[in-house]
Amino acid sequence: MRKRAFRAVGAARIAMLLVLAGTPLTGCGIQETGVVGAGRPPVGDLLPPRDSRLLLFFFSPDDELLPVPRNVEVPWEGGPGSSPAEGGEASASLSPLTAVTALLQGPNKAERRAGLRNAPSLPREASAAERVVTGGSTVEVRLNLPVRRLTAPARDQVVCTAAYAAHAQGDLSVTLVGQDGGLAPADCSLRPVPAPAR
């Protein structure tokens, strides 16, 4: 009885020693890790210059609101030194109304191939875009459809498209006005974050 107890104590002691000796040895080779953050994401200039594209906002298959550039042919308007981007004097082909109209038309073939799409509640009616009034820090978008029936993603699409069309950084409040009245002014949910200069 006593001998057995001693034997048990001895076994426990040996086990403890083995654990002590074995602990540093565990984890030989390369271990798996979780995801480790690796600093800032890479920043590139993936969008064409502002004076040759419309910036539309479509949803990815993962329900992510993505800025999608669409190149447009812009007729030469000003003389040398006058840029269309300055002073908010955008040419008609780059106006917020054009952008909203293009958005309501839905993604083109190339964009559809990349899986981009409109929010389901956004009707595919290009003519629904009536007019866009830009004034100060707000934009009013008049739509020929019931805006209150639009879901939040659909409103977001229109708001962002109009905001980025009217302002380079999208820094404007957008009011949607439709057949059933207006909505409260809203900001685009996708705001640019400061990026390091090249």
Added chain:
Amino acid sequence: MKIPGAAAAFGVRTRLVLAFLLVAAVGAVTTAALTYREARSAVLERAQDTAVASFREEVERFVPGLPLDLESVRWELYDIAARSKPHPWIVFAEYGSVRVSSGDRPVSGVLTGELRRAARTSPHGGFQRVVKDGRAYLTIGMPVMTRVVAGGGAVPSGLLLFAVMPMANEEADIDALVTAARDGALPGLAAALVPALFAARSVLRPVRELRQAAHSMGGGRLDTRITVRGRDEMADLARTFNSSAARLEHSVQELRDAGARARRFASDVSHELRTPLAGMLAVTDVLDEDAGTLDPDTARAVRLISVETGRLAALVEDLMEMSRFDARAAGLNTDEVDAAETVRRTLSGRQWQDRVRAELPEGVRIRLDPRRFDVIVANLVGNALHHGAEPVTVRLSSRAGALITEVRDSGPGIAPDALPNIFDRFYKADAARSRSSGSGLGLAITQENVRLHGGTIRAENTPGGGALFTVELPFDGPASTGPDRTEATA
């Protein structure tokens, strides 16, 4: 007493060496493991940092048109893969539902959902080590941001780029580290064996000396001492041992001296008594012869004096014999004799042959001191005749290299409580018979004589009543017996 299993199973040397090796092993393994871990992290971190930095650089240089066009993007991914650093990687791009890679499959099996989710939701790049099918990969995920206008802020472009880089080189490096750690630890352990043995030796040498000294003291050499070295606990032990040994030697010497004085006194007294006794014996002999001419009362007194004087002379002779035994001055005068013949001569010399039945097998020859053997037999038979009852039997036999002499009487036997003391000096088995005919030294002298021959004597009561004395004497003399006797005869 508590004896742990290890202590019982191994000697001190083994335990010391094991303890040393264990300490060395723990040290070596810990050091090796810590070094290994540091070196491994260094190797991995260098590879990871290089890969993440160069991949980010490549990605920032990569300017595809949006939305992605599969064919044109693939060629650019080949370019990024061609500039892999530090090891070749495969690039995977995801945009919307577009999946394209620089490898043969558009989607990687190594990338985890965890990394893909992190790249999609977090505003940071990220990497993850993945072990798949026993091979390690570094996977990097980068969500590409795009500036809205040149020099302005950036928004997520929806483009995700992943790199999958096998870490085969790092695995080889780390395996080399393990091998190096193992190859370094084993010689270290072997080297630790040397100090372990030295330490065990330094502890065990005093212990061995102590053991030898204790054994030597137990053998009677009380002057044994240990050399004291150093000032440690072992030296303290040796010092204590030495002082104890000195005290013990002193006490034993005092006892020996006292014993020797007592023996010398007894011997001197016997000697001094012998001379006047010889004179008295001569006078009483003369008086005895003339007793018939004296008046009866005087004659009885004279005869009593004569008998008592003779008894006193016998007692003094026995005392002197005992003194010789005590002084170890008694020697053996051996001769090869016929045992039966010797016993017969003893019986006939005392006119006992009619009163004693003898069973004496012929032809048993033994080397012994005839005079002392005569004393042994005569004392035993005389004892049997005086204290026991007839018939008395003397029987010789031989067994296992010893001559066995048995003397049996038919008396009442020896009282059980007297049996252990029967061979003591002046021990009277029958307290009532305080004045016996013997000196009280007969059995003691018998025992001394038997011992002198290297034999044994024992007394017992037979089942049929009567005492039985058994003497065993070795055939080849006292030389074959234990050390105490050889010391005594020396």
